[in-house]
Amino acid sequence: MERLGAKDLRLMQELAQQVTALRPELLNADATVGELAWVWGKDCDALGPFWSHRLWLVDGKAAAWGWVHHPYRIPREDGTFREAATANLIWQTHPDRPELLHEILDWYDEAAGDVHQLLTIQSADMAAQAIVPGHGYVFDAEAGADDGSWVQFNRRELLDLPNSVLPDGFRFVTAKDVSPADAVKAHRDAWQSSSFSEAAFARVQHTWPYRGDLHLLVEAPDGTLAATAIIWLDEATRSAEFEPVATHRDFRRRGLGTALQLHGMHLARGAGARQMLVACVGAPAHIAARNMYYGVGFRALTRDLPQIKAAP
DSSP states (O other): OOOOOHHHHHHHHHHHHHHHHHOGGGOOTTOSHHHHHHHHHHHHHHHGGGEEEEEEEETTEEEEEEEEEOOEEEEOTTSOEEEESSEEEEEEEOTTOTTHHHHHHHHHHHHHOSSOEEEEEETTOHHHHHHGGGGTOEEOTTTTSTTSOOEEEEEEESOSOOOOOOOTTOEEEEGGGSOHHHHHHHHHHHSTTOOOOHHHHHHHHTSTTOOGGGEEEEEOTTSOEEEEEEEEEETTTTEEEEEEEEEOTTSTTSSHHHHHHHHHHHHHHHTTOSEEEEEEEOOTTOOHHHHHHHHTTOEEEEEEEEEEEOOO
């Protein structure tokens, strides 16, 4: 199968830009400008062989696309494995072409083979909710439960921003101020199971629209990079997105995440953004991230409705 490269990724991001401008509540999980850049950049070298994709083009522009993550099992440095036993579809259609989801799902059946098939649709997407049952999908009660892994998408207008306040001795820096190795370590210290590497970071850095001056970190008094966030700025839609956001496990509950968010939103507004986007786990059993985002003014725009289709 043809590997997903930067050219097709950019076409996928261009569709994300159109959806952001027209109907942002229809943006699917991992289908925003920033999420596409982040997921592809960090994983394409390791997981690219386990991906397949297809674009539906009209006049050279993407009207729809599908991106299948196939089952995989690859070793980590510590001897454990990254693995998935199911197929998962990331997808998007133009708001004026919802019927193309039928073709995406038919292609997904062919691409996935004899494994369980997963996908998500949005709570605001009535067309998708009407289409997927006819292709054999049902709501995934486990993933979509009150203690499940479903994701909520949030938005905030960049008005009336409070000032950010760090604890004494902490300071904001950017990826331009630290080495790539230190930026990678900051991410891995915050995400304990992460396999993020310097090679993956280099790929991220070369993926549009990454900017080192919008890759933010908080430095502790002892020099530890205690929190990290990347802002993806889309100048065309005047939107910016946090992805990912995390705090070092030894520095949580000190207000660093809140300060980093507020500082980042001030920078995004200064760079021309009018709105900020961020996704987080939305289940009531996992409220920490959601409450942090609510605390800095984000409000829910839509949420995932996970779907599953049993293997034939």
